[in-house]
Amino acid sequence: MREYIDCIDAGTEYCPCHLAETNECILCSQLHGSKFCDCLNWNGVCIYHEFINNNSKAKEGRDTYSCKVVKKELFEENLLLIKFIVPHKLAVDLSKAGSYVFVRTNENIYFDVPISILEADIETDIVTIMIEIRGIKTKKLLEIEEDGEITIRAPYWNGVFGLKNINNQFNSNVLVIAKGIGMAPMIPIIRKLFLNNNQISLILDKTPYKENHVKEYLKEYDHNLIEEAVLIKGELTDEAKALIKKSVKNEGVKYIHIAGADILTVKIIEYLDEIEAKDVSLSCCNNTKMCCGEGICGSCTVRFAGRRVKRLCKLQTDPRNVFEGRRLIWLRL
Numbered sequence: 001m002r003e004y005i006d007c008i009d010a011g012t013e014y015c016p017c018h019l020a021e022t023n024e025c026i027l028c029s030q031l032h033g034s035k036f037c038d039c040l041n042w043n044g045v046c047i048y049h050e051f052i053n054n055n056s057k058a059k060e061g062r063d064t065y066s067c068k069v070v071k072k073e074l075f076e077e078n079l080l081l082i083k084f085i086v087p088h089k090l091a092v093d094l095s096k097a098g099s100y101v102f103v104r105t106n107e108n109i110y111f112d113v114p115i116s117i118l119e120a121d122i123e124t125d126i127v128t129i130m131i132e133i134r135g136i137k138t139k140k141l142l143e144i145e146e147d148g149e150i151t152i153r154a155p156y157w158n159g160v161f162g163l164k165n166i167n168n169q170f171n172s173n174v175l176v177i178a179k180g181i182g183m184a185p186m187i188p189i190i191r192k193l194f195l196n197n198n199q200i201s202l203i204l205d206k207t208p209y210k211e212n213h214v215k216e217y218l219k220e221y222d223h224n225l226i227e228e229a230v231l232i233k234g235e236l237t238d239e240a241k242a243l244i245k246k247s248v249k250n251e252g253v254k255y256i257h258i259a260g261a262d263i264l265t266v267k268i269i270e271y272l273d274e275i276e277a278k279d280v281s282l283s284c285c286n287n288t289k290m291c292c293g294e295g296i297c298g299s300c301t302v303r304f305a306g307r308r309v310k311r312l313c314k315l316q317t318d319p320r321n322v323f324e325g326r327r328l329i330w331l332r333l
Helices: 047-053 088-093 136-143 163-167 186-195 238-249 262-274 319-323
Strands: 005-007 063-075 079-085 100-103 113-121 126-132 149-156 173-179 199-205 224-227 255-259 281-285 301-304 308-311 315-317
Touching: 079 136, 079 149, 088 113, 088 126, 088 149, 100 126, 113 136, 113 186, 126 136, 163 186, 163 255, 163 281, 173 186, 173 238, 173 262, 186 199, 186 255, 199 238, 238 262, 255 262, 262 281, 262 319, 281 319, 315 319
Parallel strands: 173 199, 173 255, 199 224, 255 281
Antiparallel strands: 005 315, 063 079, 063 149, 079 126, 100 113, 100 149, 113 126, 301 308
16 A cells, blocks of 8 residues: 655645755656656646756755844743744645644754744734754743844644644544643644544643743643553553553544654554554654755754655655654663
């Protein structure tokens, strides 16, 4: 059975991209060196036709914006919240589930850091991001001041795998499982699920933080909140397993969104297989290391069984396809 894949930029103003110029297009067979038309997923636009009409060149890439910072708040010494104003069209673009931006921390563009959107308010054009301060790049963000400026490169949309599964949820019981900084990028997912009239259950493990720092945003959406540890020393807790099994077997949940580290996603997939719930559809955070966001630099490339290489900054697919056959190395604490 052929794997379902898509390119997050296909059919947008950013397609065809530079991959088309080097016969590396994710979807178009002819722009991948083939003599025949056999695209992997039709998006209503012929990528090859667009490429030829654009003089066999890539479209212009994302723009860079200097935005005014309207709020900066630091939680627990290493969790930074920033609100800034963007042009209206960009606010609309960033309101989609899975949106993220590259934040500039240095004149050298290789210091740009990808950050998922917590909220994009299309009424006020204010975008909110929450950043976990960890290393060289993110520490520079502490220097940003209110009423100052923040420079971003945007919009990007592939911050979540399984977007098709999210969009297919209507009038259903759904489950969201979040841990740590994953609480920030889960908000647009919950918003989308709420607007589609789903009954949302949320299992939130706020560790390593002391507080739930997105509770004000959660108030906007009806949900059943359960605060519980879900992952300890690389394994699902018994409490998390019981809640997942109850949701799937007793409450009719057929969709789960996982907002956390890759190991959380892997362990949940393994547990769903264990309880014979392979029919549950999934979405999860895209935690791939990114630099250019355009599939060019190779930072996001991951090797799979059969020597297959996937550019995960642009590739949109089901979470099970991301982790099945992938070469994974876990640091067990």
